[in-house]
Amino acid sequence: MKQFMSFVTKEFYHVLRDRKTLFILFGMPVVQILIFGFALTTEVKNSKIVVLNMAHDQSSRLLIDQIEASAYFETSRELNSFSQVEEEFKRGEIRLALVIPANFEQNMRRGEQVKLQLINDASDPNTATTLGNYMGFILADFQRMHFPTAPLPMQIVSEIKMLYNPQLKGAPNFVPGVMAMVLMLICVMMTSVAIVREKETGTMEILLVSPFKPILVIFSKAFPYLLLSLVNVSSILLLSVFVLNLPINGSLFLLYAMSTLFIITCLSIGILISVRTNSQQVAMLISLMGMLLPALLFSGFMFPIENMPIPLQVISNIVPAKWYYIIVKAVMIKGLGFMSIWKEAAILLLMTFVLLGISLKKFKIRLA
Amino acid sequence: MEQVITAHKLSKKFGDFIATNEITFSVNKGEIFGFLGANGAGKTTAMRMLCGLSIPSSGEATIAGFDIYKQTEEIKKSIGYMSQRFSLYEDLTVRENIRFFGGIYGLSIPQIKLKTEELLGSLGLEKEANKLVSGLPLGWRQKLSFSVAILHNPKLVFLDEPTGGVDPLTRRQFWNMIYEAAAKGLTVFVTTHYMDEAEYCDRISMMVDGKIEAMGTPAALKQQFDAPNMDHVFYQLARGAKRKE
Numbered sequence: 001m002k003q004f005m006s007f008v009t010k011e012f013y014h015v016l017r018d019r020k021t022l023f024i025l026f027g028m029p030v031v032q033i034l035i036f037g038f039a040l041t042t043e044v045k046n047s048k049i050v051v052l053n054m055a056h057d058q059s060s061r062l063l064i065d066q067i068e069a070s071a072y073f074e075t076s077r078e079l080n081s082f083s084q085v086e087e088e089f090k091r092g093e094i095r096l097a098l099v100i101p102a103n104f105e106q107n108m109r110r111g112e113q114v115k116l117q118l119i120n121d122a123s124d125p126n127t128a129t130t131l132g133n134y135m136g137f138i139l140a141d142f143q144r145m146h147f148p149t150a151p152l153p154m155q156i157v158s159e160i161k162m163l164y165n166p167q168l169k170g171a172p173n174f175v176p177g178v179m180a181m182v183l184m185l186i187c188v189m190m191t192s193v194a195i196v197r198e199k200e201t202g203t204m205e206i207l208l209v210s211p212f213k214p215i216l217v218i219f220s221k222a223f224p225y226l227l228l229s230l231v232n233v234s235s236i237l238l239l240s241v242f243v244l245n246l247p248i249n250g251s252l253f254l255l256y257a258m259s260t261l262f263i264i265t266c267l268s269i270g271i272l273i274s275v276r277t278n279s280q281q282v283a284m285l286i287s288l289m290g291m292l293l294p295a296l297l298f299s300g301f302m303f304p305i306e307n308m309p310i311p312l313q314v315i316s317n318i319v320p321a322k323w324y325y326i327i328v329k330a331v332m333i334k335g336l337g338f339m340s341i342w343k344e345a346a347i348l349l350l351m352t353f354v355l356l357g358i359s360l361k362k363f364k365i366r367l368a
Numbered sequence: 369m370e371q372v373i374t375a376h377k378l379s380k381k382f383g384d385f386i387a388t389n390e391i392t393f394s395v396n397k398g399e400i401f402g403f404l405g406a407n408g409a410g411k412t413t414a415m416r417m418l419c420g421l422s423i424p425s426s427g428e429a430t431i432a433g434f435d436i437y438k439q440t441e442e443i444k445k446s447i448g449y450m451s452q453r454f455s456l457y458e459d460l461t462v463r464e465n466i467r468f469f470g471g472i473y474g475l476s477i478p479q480i481k482l483k484t485e486e487l488l489g490s491l492g493l494e495k496e497a498n499k500l501v502s503g504l505p506l507g508w509r510q511k512l513s514f515s516v517a518i519l520h521n522p523k524l525v526f527l528d529e530p531t532g533g534v535d536p537l538t539r540r541q542f543w544n545m546i547y548e549a550a551a552k553g554l555t556v557f558v559t560t561h562y563m564d565e566a567e568y569c570d571r572i573s574m575m576v577d578g579k580i581e582a583m584g585t586p587a588a589l590k591q592q593f594d595a596p597n598m599d600h601v602f603y604q605l606a607r608g609a610k611r612k613e
Contacts (some may be wrong), residue, residue, distance in 0.1 A: 006471020202453025
């Protein structure tokens with residue numbers, strides 16, 4: 001135990017003295033969360049729209065105010081005729097135009113069907129759909145608030161119901177994805193590079209000649225990264241709760257337990273890579289190309305697995321990140337308990353045992 | 369005389385290639401034993417077997433009385449090892465390196481503290497104690513490296529080309545350290561390419577193509593091969609080698 005502690009202390013010195021590693025270790029999760037949170041988001045905020053108000057009554061004013069009050073739209077100006085709408089679109093400054101018909105309030109009160117027209121710039125179809133949905137929600141809200149007795153449906157009422165993510169926020173999707181990616185990168189790459197570095201500098205031989213058990217060499221090299229990764233899990237969770245306003249719905253303990261399991265799976269991959277390679281560059285390349293890329297492609301975080309051809313769907317099953325991604329989404333976003341994720345957890349556990357088994361066997365063979 | 373290393377017909381094969389071919393020798397306690405040979409002669413393989421890093425294909429050997437097949441744990445506790453490549457961590461300070469190696473050899477914290485002060489004093493490294501090893505001159509690093517290798521008072525220390533790349537003066541100082549340690553009863557097993565260093569050894573063996581072709585004191589070998597110095601002895605033997613690097 002004392003031997004183990006001296007080893008772990010030494011490992012921490014290595015990590016803490018290497019500025020570049022430190023930066024990757026603690027800077028990357030923050031940078032990724034911020035990039036995904038604010039730059040690469042599928043949310044569309046502050047879209048410029050115009051309103052052609054033919055009603056000019058109180059209800060139409062209220063509706064426009066409500067639209068403006070949302071974070072998604074910004075009414076640039078009110079127009080007087082259809083020809084102006086087209087001009088605005090041609091200038092390319094607006095994404096959407098809303099046309100409120102004459103006698104809006106009167107017709108609403110009478111319970112007649114009111115036809116509001118939404119004109120979308122569909123040159124970017126995804127954005128157009130998203131904006132259409134946002135507007136649909138606002139209109140439905142408006143109706144519920146001001147004309148609770150009016151019969152449903154109104155002219156523009158979207159029937160789509162967004163489970164778990166009613167505001168169609170991007171964060172619930174990418175936070176688990178970023179967690180999987182960051183842990184994968186840190187545990188696999190850093191561990192394999194750290195172990196291979198000892199081989200390169202020749203210190204591995206010194207360690208193997210010492211009474212310190214080879215298997216302990218491996219574990220004590222991996223141990224600091226387990227702790228550092230847990231720090232990263234915490235920083236990602238803090239950022240997502242306090243910066244992205246994404247609450248943790250499920251058990252925090254379960255989330256940490258599952259993260260620890262995934263970290264151990266990744267560490268085993270890192271160990272396996274380090275046992276098979278002799279140079280830091282090779283270890284890094286394998287980690288990046290062989291591990292990070294599949295994690296990105298097959299976790300379901302960027303590309304939906306259901307839409308992939310069957311062979312790729314099958315391949316996706318051997319990517320640990322996929323299972324972790326499912327677990328984090330279930331626990332963190334949906335607030336589900338262990339009973340609904342035990343299968344995924346069992347798969348990760350099995351992968352860990354297989355990977356560790358192979359690497360320990362290979363490690364012994366190398367010694368002979 | 370107590371024998372610290374005994375090897376009897378020790379061999380290591382890699383497929384068809386016989387790296388070490390039935391070597392037989394013994395080393396006495398407190399002796400400085402030079403293990404010489406050209407590159408590729410099988411020195412490293414032999415040394416790895418003796419350290420317990422590699423399992424022999426056949427033959428027997430004991431280190432400090434322990435069997436190299438069955439008692440590798442005991443062997444590891446009674447040997448020290450310093451390699452031609454660096455044995456120290458460059459991004460750790462002198463003190464941290466001593467603490468780390470003391471730690472993995474199972475020394476207690478008070479023991480490590482005591483040893484550290486002792487070592488820093490004898491090497492004159494008090495001022496550099498908290499500096500990174502990467503900032504130390506090569507010669508000092510090697511002396512430190514040797515001291516760290518014998519920190520846990522082993523019976524036997526393996527030095528694998530310990531003086532590669534240092535100037536003659538530093539090499540001389542390094543050898544003085546070896547003599548001092550040997551005088552206290554430490555057995556030293558050293559490989560080297562410098563023939564002047566071979567002269568410093570009590571006894572040497574010459575390996576050619578996996579076999580020990582000659583063994584004895586430097587004086588006896590010079591006489592046997594009718595050579596003015598060890599360089600000539602080495603040339604005569606190595607010229608007959610079939611294996612090239």
